[in-house]
Amino acid sequence: MSAPPARLPEPRRRPRWRTALAAILLLVAIVLAPVAVVSGWAKATVMSTNGFIETFGPLADRPEIQQQVTSRVTTAIEGQLSQTRLPDAVVSTLSSALEEPVARFVASDAFRTLWDDSLHSLHAQLADETQQGSASSGVTVDDKGQIAIQLGPIVTAVRSDLVQRGVPLASRIPDIDHSAVVATVSDLPRIHSAYRLADTIGTWTPPAAVACLLLGVLVANRRRPALIVTGLAVAIGMGLTWVALGLGREVAVHELSGHLTADSVHIVWDETVDSLRETVVVVGVVALGIALVAALSGLLRRRPAEA
Numbered sequence: 001m002s003a004p005p006a007r008l009p010e011p012r013r014r015p016r017w018r019t020a021l022a023a024i025l026l027l028v029a030i031v032l033a034p035v036a037v038v039s040g041w042a043k044a045t046v047m048s049t050n051g052f053i054e055t056f057g058p059l060a061d062r063p064e065i066q067q068q069v070t071s072r073v074t075t076a077i078e079g080q081l082s083q084t085r086l087p088d089a090v091v092s093t094l095s096s097a098l099e100e101p102v103a104r105f106v107a108s109d110a111f112r113t114l115w116d117d118s119l120h121s122l123h124a125q126l127a128d129e130t131q132q133g134s135a136s137s138g139v140t141v142d143d144k145g146q147i148a149i150q151l152g153p154i155v156t157a158v159r160s161d162l163v164q165r166g167v168p169l170a171s172r173i174p175d176i177d178h179s180a181v182v183a184t185v186s187d188l189p190r191i192h193s194a195y196r197l198a199d200t201i202g203t204w205t206p207p208a209a210v211a212c213l214l215l216g217v218l219v220a221n222r223r224r225p226a227l228i229v230t231g232l233a234v235a236i237g238m239g240l241t242w243v244a245l246g247l248g249r250e251v252a253v254h255e256l257s258g259h260l261t262a263d264s265v266h267i268v269w270d271e272t273v274d275s276l277r278e279t280v281v282v283v284g285v286v287a288l289g290i291a292l293v294a295a296l297s298g299l300l301r302r303r304p305a306e307a
Helices: 016-044 049-061 063-082 088-096 099-106 109-127 152-164 188-219 223-256 262-306
Strands: 139-141 146-150 179-184
Touching: 016 188, 016 223, 016 262, 049 063, 049 109, 049 262, 063 088, 063 099, 063 146, 063 152, 063 179, 063 262, 099 109, 099 152, 109 152, 146 152, 188 223, 223 262
Parallel strands: none
Antiparallel strands: 139 146, 146 179
């Protein structure tokens, strides 16, 4: 008699609780991924004083921004001169000679120093809603959300420039204790709230997202499919984040169009979120790469078995 065929061992059942737990952890990781990228970027740039200055400081060197500031400052000085007791002929002469020295000052290192000092003050004010700024800080943010540059240092420099060039009666330009509004943020209290929220979640969301992803894959009964699905989902999330940044660009134009041209707002927005866009692309590509590698490794293992 022939021996009965050996019975193959039954496959070990995998605990269902691990599947459920892995699904929850990976879902949390997928949801947190875009939040972690944006908040982590904000924590390192906008929330940090040094990062804030490094992000917005180079804007002072952009010709479009310099032209916008020159136009605003020149108009503000002309308005103040028209309110002085100087004869109309003198005011007209001085007004016609203002733009060139203002543009020269805005393009100088002195203005860049003033710009960086103003950014430092502005960051402190945005971070703390109780601060409203002062004339000595170079920039103010009032309770209506108006962001204004103090004209005093600029007027002093322009007056000295005109005197050196021999412009008649340039020495009679008075000191001006006035500011030029360069932008208005209509909902400043919401920005303060968003700032504090971003500062908080920017600390814990990146490590939380990574931890949930790693634990979810380790707990999963079928790790390769878990990696594929999660990688694809994170890549899609990064794509949606990219689209949201494009929509935010147009929202910024609408918000700041009262004081800045659309081109200037686009420059500010692009300069601000450039590093964020790069991070979104890198994370999306890495997530997609992980998904592809996991899928290919599964196919390569099947082929020898089928052969």
